[in-house]
Amino acid sequence: MSAMETAPAAEGRTPLMTLAGVSQVFDTKAGPIHAVNQVDLSINPGEVLCLVGESGSGKTTAARMAAGLAKPTNGQVDFDGTDIWSMNRRDFSTFRRSVQYVHQDPYASLNPTRTVQQTLTAPLLKHGVVKGGKAAAARAAELLTKVDLTPPENFLTKYPHQLSGGQRQRASVARALTLDPKIIIADESTSMLDVSIRISVLAMLGRLRDDLGVGFLFITHDLAIAKYFGWHGKTAVMYLGRIVEFGPTPKIINAPTHPYTRALIDAIPEPDPDLTKTKGLGSLRSLEIPSLAHLPPGCSFHPRCPLFEGGLCDGVVPELVEIRSGQSAACHVVARDGADVLRPDPPAT
Numbered sequence: 001m002s003a004m005e006t007a008p009a010a011e012g013r014t015p016l017m018t019l020a021g022v023s024q025v026f027d028t029k030a031g032p033i034h035a036v037n038q039v040d041l042s043i044n045p046g047e048v049l050c051l052v053g054e055s056g057s058g059k060t061t062a063a064r065m066a067a068g069l070a071k072p073t074n075g076q077v078d079f080d081g082t083d084i085w086s087m088n089r090r091d092f093s094t095f096r097r098s099v100q101y102v103h104q105d106p107y108a109s110l111n112p113t114r115t116v117q118q119t120l121t122a123p124l125l126k127h128g129v130v131k132g133g134k135a136a137a138a139r140a141a142e143l144l145t146k147v148d149l150t151p152p153e154n155f156l157t158k159y160p161h162q163l164s165g166g167q168r169q170r171a172s173v174a175r176a177l178t179l180d181p182k183i184i185i186a187d188e189s190t191s192m193l194d195v196s197i198r199i200s201v202l203a204m205l206g207r208l209r210d211d212l213g214v215g216f217l218f219i220t221h222d223l224a225i226a227k228y229f230g231w232h233g234k235t236a237v238m239y240l241g242r243i244v245e246f247g248p249t250p251k252i253i254n255a256p257t258h259p260y261t262r263a264l265i266d267a268i269p270e271p272d273p274d275l276t277k278t279k280g281l282g283s284l285r286s287l288e289i290p291s292l293a294h295l296p297p298g299c300s301f302h303p304r305c306p307l308f309e310g311g312l313c314d315g316v317v318p319e320l321v322e323i324r325s326g327q328s329a330a331c332h333v334v335a336r337d338g339a340d341v342l343r344p345d346p347p348a349t
């Protein structure tokens with residue numbers, strides 16, 4: 001069963017966005033690489049979906065396809081029930097307005113030659129959200145208040161280089177809000193910030209999530225951040241281009257069913273008692289991440305996996321199958337033996 005099948009159908013809601021069997025192949029010097037390989041995901045209105053995985057697992061590539069910034073090599077991206085790549089220009093433009101991307105580096109979305117006010121008023125006026133410069137300036141000030149850049153007069157006249165990293169990221173979130181998006185794709189949006197600033201920006205994003213009812217595709221390499229931001233949502237764990245585990249975030253964090261998720265949880269450095277209480281599965285067999293250009297046969301996690309069984313794991317690629325209600329994993333051993341094989345080792349006596 002795919003992540004897509006387990007997510008919306010069970011709740012009887014129509015997803016706002018669906019990625020169905022999407023793949024992205026890049027031609028590189030080392031040969032073609034599957035940066036994203038047959039990924040199924042969906043986001044319901046107002047829902048948070050966290051996409052978690054190490055660097056290079058394909059999170060950004062998947063997010064760019066979700067945002068319509070890259071066309072999948074295979075598969076389909078639907079928004080409001082329509083394939084985005086078969087939309088006419090007008091519908092595609094409405095879709096692009098509805099799905100806003102907040103980059104890791106706010107400089108990517110803030111024009112260095114524009115003041116914050118110019119950055120915020122340009123899309124408002126261009127898309128006719130408000131009429132006239134005065135109304136646009138007032139709305140820009142409102143948006144700055146929403147992202148805690150207060151009093152707004154102190155920020156409207158500033159250029160991006162005159163803001164701190166946290167303020168720049170807030171301004172870039174305000175820009176994403178100009179067109180009343182239905183989904184915000186936050187791609188490692190807080191990873192470049194210092195810890196205390198990261199927490200306050202995350203808290204601000206959480207307030208927007210709750211107050212505006214906007215959906216989030218929240219991308220992070222850090223399960224602790226997914227836990228914080230996406231507790232009431234779902235989490236998909238990616239490894240080398242594929243989803244290896246999917247389910248409600250509390251289940252993923254408290255009772256993972258894939259050895260890679262287990263390893264990610266064990267690797268969280270913070271002494272978070274909720275996360276570390278279940279720590280214990282032996283260490284990975286290898287810390288080296290295989291190259292996408294030369295993927296190992298069968299399960300691509302097998303060279304690192306503590307549950308590896310020769311002849312089983314190095315044969316065919318495991319499918320994502322439901323292990324517990326609403327929670328699926330792509331692991332031959334867990335599919336056969338159940339998730340109890342991931343129980344922590346008993347403490348040494």
Ligand SMILES: Nc1ncnc2c1ncn2[C@@H]1O[C@H](COP(=O)(O)OP(=O)(O)OP(=O)(O)O)[C@@H](O)[C@H]1O
Binds near residue numbers: 026027035055062
């Ligand atoms: N335009 C491109 N051409 C060739 N290879 C690419 C391109 N974009 C991404 N890749 C490769 O695709 C793989 C997945 O990259 P992607 O950025 O999606 O991963 P990620 O999980 O977001 O990692 P990170 O957190 O480091 O950004 C990587 O091996 C990357 O080098």
